[in-house]
Amino acid sequence: MSEIGRMIWRNMVAIGGEEQEACIHCGEVWYRIHYRDGVCHKCQILGRLGRTELARRRYNIQCALFFIGIPVFTFLFLRYFF
Numbered sequence: 664m665s666e667i668g669r670m671i672w673r674n675m676v677a678i679g680g681e682e683q684e685a686c687i688h689c690g691e692v693w694y695r696i697h698y699r700d701g702v703c704h705k706c707q708i709l710g711r712l713g714r715t716e717l718a719r720r721r722y723n724i725q726c727a728l729f730f731i732g733i734p735v736f737t738f739l740f741l742r743y744f745f
Contacts (some may be wrong), residue, residue, distance in 0.1 A: 682694075686702060686705075686706055687717075688711045701713055
C-alpha cells in the first residue's frame with residue numbers, strides 16, 4: 664500500500680471511530696461533531712433549545728422558586744410554632 668493509501672485508510676478509520684450522540688429532543692443518532700449543544704439540525708431549524716439554554720432556564724426557575732419559597736416557609740414555620 665502506498666503512503667497516500669495509508670493516509671486515506673487512517674483517516675477513514677479515524678472518521679469511523681468518532682463517537683455518536685443522540686439528539687436530546689428527537690433521539691436521532693449521528694456523529695457528535697455535527698450536533699450543536701446536543702441538538703440535531705432538524706430540531707435546530709424548528710427552534711428547539713440546546714443543553715446550555717435549557718440548563719440556564721432550569722437554574723433561573725430554581726432560583727425563583729428558592730426566593731419565593733423562603734417567605735412562604737418562614738410564614739408557615741412562624742405560624743405553626745408561634
